[in-house]
Amino acid sequence: MSLHKPEDDDQEIVRQACSGDTNAFEKLLTRHKRHVGAIAAAHVPASQVEDIAQEVFIKLYLGLSNIREKGSIKGWLAAVTIRTCYDFWRKQYRRNEIAESSLTTDQRNWIEQVISDETGQRLAEQREARQVLEAVLQKFGPEDRMVMELVYFQGHSVKETAGLLGWSSANVKIRTFRARKKLKKILAALREGINQ
Template sequence: MKTVAETMDDLDIIRQILDGKVNAFEFLLERYQEHVVKIVKKHIPYNQIEEVTHDVFIRSYQSLPTFKNTSDFKHWLSSIAVRTCYDFWRKQYRERELPLSSLPEKQQHWLEATVSMEAHQAFSEAEDIQETRELLDWALTQLSPEDRMVIELVYLEEYSGKEAAKLLGWSVANVKVRSFRARKKLEKILQGKSSIIGGK
């Protein structure tokens, strides 16, 4: 049997929160926590996931008065999650404290497709696949926060230009131009690093 919260749609819950029933926000948290964690895990080092996820829900709660009833709440929340991840990397970029983390297998495959055949051969000869994972993560940290996020969304997660634009709050044209330039920058970084590995 469904609980009262489960039978309520997002707009009803939001209206309750805005009417002063702040505890109703727990219903949204329970409903979308897993969804937000999935987004954050794709962009943030493992040991920071919990903190960044917490920040996403704080921001969403604070921004509820700006939520438009004509919008899809899940998509609206996804945009906040992506932008919170973006802000995380902006902070790391400023402080130059760039942690390494393991990357999903999908990102490894993209790495192999991105670099040249010569670079790919050098990577394949690495003794530990973890080195390859950390290399891609290191390369991403060499990019600006904007370039990193657009690379992850467009090439690693395969969002369309329009979808990425909505999540980032950019124009489609800006996403297309920046993603192209960012990919070229990343290729150059990876190829330069792979030549060092290959020369060992």
């Protein structure tokens, strides 16, 4: 049985790319573009995926010598993609380009049904679920948004999230706690709107 790992191939390609072989770098790009694209698509709007992925691969090219020493390209790419997505949201919030969303009556009723303990599976399949998800995420700042997505929706541990975002575990814990608190506030405000 061969003990040859794809990471070994990556290391060889990185070595070639480091010496200025752009064709070798193209091999890396072809091999990892789906991985980077899938991560980006999970965190930013579809229209931004190409730009984010391009930025990530340019960072990869510029940081090749560091990766040569550190090892796993896949892990490095995942972390850099997440941080590039986070930077994207920071810029969006700084420019105030986040659309202020107000929920429709159907969406508010959907939330009400979820909160009042109805079978989640059926509700998750409804059209309103996606719209509510978007609306709720828009109400968070960039930090809370990334933490919500990584910890609650993608199921990463605090340690993994800290590694991906380049934060300390304590910071992730605090952010998670604050995001949860904010979600509670959002829900309370929505409920007040319904009851009024």
